[in-house]
């Protein structure tokens with residue numbers, strides 16, 4: 409009996425089952441697929457376990473939740489009203505960890521991009537956002553054109 413799902417759809421289905429793959433991540437991956445990119449997911453060998461790794465282009469993409477990673481100026485990045493000290497220190501640690509991971513990867517020669525959760529709601533906007541990030545890297549943009 410032939411499997412009616414294409415490999416792409418099957419991997420999307422499987423990624424929906426694993427809690428590690430959040431909806432924002434799935435959205436970013438589906439736009440990248442549509443643009444013709446191949447990538448690896450959740451690469452543990454690399455600092456911070458980047459959500460998406462475009463090895464051919466020396467590029468990693470982190471898809472960050474606005475709340476946990478403190479997206480500056482974002483509505484979703486609210487400080488909880490109670491236990492403020494606890495949250496403040498937790499958020500500071502998260503942000504510092506993100507900066508450290510980013511620096512480590514940059515030093516190793518990776519292009520590091522961050523896509524925020526709130527930027528993934530609208531797929532048209534998301535595609536524009538990814539393209540604008542990729543403008544900074546010739547080999548990436550050549551792949552699209």
Ligand SMILES: [Zn+2]
Nearest residue numbers: 474479482526
């Ligand atoms: Zn946000």
